[in-house]
Amino acid sequence: MVFGLPTRVMATLLLILTMAAAGCSQGDLTHKTDSSVQKTGVRVAAADIQQLLPETVGQGKPVIVDFYSQFCLACQQLKPKLEKLTAKHPELTVVRLDVQNPRPEDEPVIKAFKATTVPYVAFIDGQGHIHKELLEDVPVEELEAAALAIIKPSPSAQAQ
Secondary structure (H helix, E strand, O other): OEOOEOHHHHHHHHHHHHHHHOOOOHHHHHHOOOOOOOOOOOOOOHHHHHHHOOOOHHHOOOEEEEEEOOOOHHHHHHHHHHHHHHHHOOOOEEEEEEOOOOOHHHHHHHHHHOOOOOOEEEEEOOOOOEEEEEOOOOOHHHHHHHHHHHHOOOHHHHOO
């Protein structure tokens, strides 16, 4: 017992505090084994994505949807990387949606993607197909590779 609490309870509290200090959520542990893992159970149909994002995907333009929270350290680290990416590739658009304080018009997108764990970044081509989903801060090279995949989708993705 530590501070009058069972060791197991203290270990859990220590883990939660450590994760919070690192900008992580519980979902970070339960949903990923590496940065390229798909969100479990989340599939949004391409037609639904086109309706949810009419100014980008609805117009055939690739988009990166960045679900974030202002209190998420990893989210804040991703933001300048995504800004540099769109500066380098102006045909890309980044849509940032604050899951903690969403605007009314953003709520349907957040609900459709079941964006409860942040960071959550979805790379979507102009036809509405999700090519990659990230659940953590990653090197800029990995962001670049994911971006190129939605700018120039593979033939197999185009056939879907």
